[in-house]
Amino acid sequence: MFFRFIISFIILIMNLTLHAQEQTEPCSYIVTRTNDTIYGHIKTHFFTGNLKLVTLDATYNVDPNCYVSYYNARQKELYRSKMLSGPIPAKIAKRIAIAPKSSWLRCIEDGKIALYEHKYYIYGQTPDHMVGITVTLSSIIASGGIPSLEFTSWYIEKEGTTMTPIKIDAFSFIDGKSRKKRQAMFESLLSDKMKKEDYNNTKFTFKNVRLLVHRYNNIKL
Numbered sequence: 001m002f003f004r005f006i007i008s009f010i011i012l013i014m015n016l017t018l019h020a021q022e023q024t025e026p027c028s029y030i031v032t033r034t035n036d037t038i039y040g041h042i043k044t045h046f047f048t049g050n051l052k053l054v055t056l057d058a059t060y061n062v063d064p065n066c067y068v069s070y071y072n073a074r075q076k077e078l079y080r081s082k083m084l085s086g087p088i089p090a091k092i093a094k095r096i097a098i099a100p101k102s103s104w105l106r107c108i109e110d111g112k113i114a115l116y117e118h119k120y121y122i123y124g125q126t127p128d129h130m131v132g133i134t135v136t137l138s139s140i141i142a143s144g145g146i147p148s149l150e151f152t153s154w155y156i157e158k159e160g161t162t163m164t165p166i167k168i169d170a171f172s173f174i175d176g177k178s179r180k181k182r183q184a185m186f187e188s189l190l191s192d193k194m195k196k197e198d199y200n201n202t203k204f205t206f207k208n209v210r211l212l213v214h215r216y217n218n219i220k221l
Contacts, residue, residue, distance in 0.1 A: 064102040111217025
């Protein structure tokens with residue numbers, strides 16, 4: 001009898017501890033297209049890799065076509081829903097009735113200028129067939145193997161302008177602008193708050209792009 005009491009007491013303490021941790025843990029959230037924020041905890045499906053926000057009352061699929069952003073408190077990462085250009089030009093896609101879809105882009109620098117990261121993978125096949133697939137168990141099974149190549153592209157967006165690629169991988173099917181044009185575009189985004197000598201002789205690498213964006217966002221005029 002006493003042993004059962006001890007076991008029950010230990011279980012009660014464990015439950016209270018877990019409940020206290022849940023109460024103090026920073027909440028994840030999703031933001032709706034009407035700018036409402038729903039708080040909860042992000043969970044990842046083991047087989048599909050799909051994300052869900054779980055609250056006390058409901059469960060929401062974290063779908064980039066339904067929500068504008070989400071924040072994963074455990075990973076301390078902010079994602080925003082963005083429409084990316086694909087291998088098929090927009091005019092042709094519209095003509096053959098291919099509906100545009102949004103993707104989650106990780107926001108790595110935020111402010112008046114935002115910098116986004118997008119990863120995609122190739123599963124032992126040509127880029128024409130396998131661009132834009134998320135690494136999950138289901139996608140590995142569907143594509144016939146573990147991803148052989150990982151690519152990363154970075155996008156930049158300034159308030160009042162259109163998001164555009166800033167640093168890209170060689171096999172990215174986006175934009176088509178030359179490195180020189182992308183660098184000139186980047187410098188023009190900085191020019192209203194930074195002096196030309198602050199960035200003119202800086203090597204055009206992702207590390208420097210991120211550093212300059214961070215500096216720009218923290219300049220107080």
